[in-house]
Amino acid sequence: MKSKSVKYGAVMALMVAVAALSGCQTQPTTYQTTYASRVCQSCGVVQQVQQIYIQQQGTNNSGIGTVIGAVAGGLLGSTIGHGRGNTAAIVGGAVVGGVVGNKVGQANSQPAGTVPAWQIIVRLDNGQYATVTQVPNPGVRPGDYVVISNNLVYPR
Incomplete structure (x- = not known):
């Protein structure tokens, strides 16, 4: 009789252990991040920088x-x-x-007149091109990685 209760106890202990451990099983993690969400929409590489003159209102x-x-x-x-x-x-x-x-x-x-400005062409990370004309010197050269913010180009 004793052997039946030991077997029964061992089977019950094994079932309890399996049930307890099954709750600890971790589910595989799935990442839903796509390439497009990691790309900076306003970042890119400078293709051309050219000094121009623009008419400024007085x-x-x-x-x-x-x-x-x-x-x-x-x-x-x-x-x-x-x-x-x-x-x-x-x-x-x-x-x-x-x-x-x-x-x-x-x-x-201030009188009206022409002021120096810079025209910067940037190939954005998404493949499109952006042209920015700004009065402050951006201090960038072709090949520099930049970000466009508030219609101004900044080195990144």
């Missing part, structure tokens, strides 16, 4: 200067005098401030 700050000067002059004029004298001081301060502000605004304006 800025005219004289209007802004006039308004700021007139307001400042009017505020300063309001601190002078009483009654009619105060009104005259406000008007006079606004006029003088507007003229001074206009001159300061003109001095800070």
Whole structure:
């Protein structure tokens, strides 16, 4: 009798061990990463760099200067005098401030003209070509690996 219970116990112990160990079996890992997801969509190799000249629009700050000067002059004029004298001081301060502000605004304006720029042709990792024209010198040469970000080329 004893041998049946030992056999039965051994079989039960083996079944418990198999059941316990089957829960520990690891499943094979599958990677779903494709080549396209690993490619930088805005990276590539510089094919050509050429310095060009582009037309840049000027800025005219004289209007802004006039308004700021007139307001400042009017505020300063309001601190002078009483009654009619105060009104005259406000008007006079606004006029003088507007003229001074206009001159300061003109001095800070930039004329229109041509500026040097760089045109960079990049063969992207996905096989397409991108042409970027930018004013700051990119500091790259043909064969350099670069990234395009915010319409500017940067060495990578």
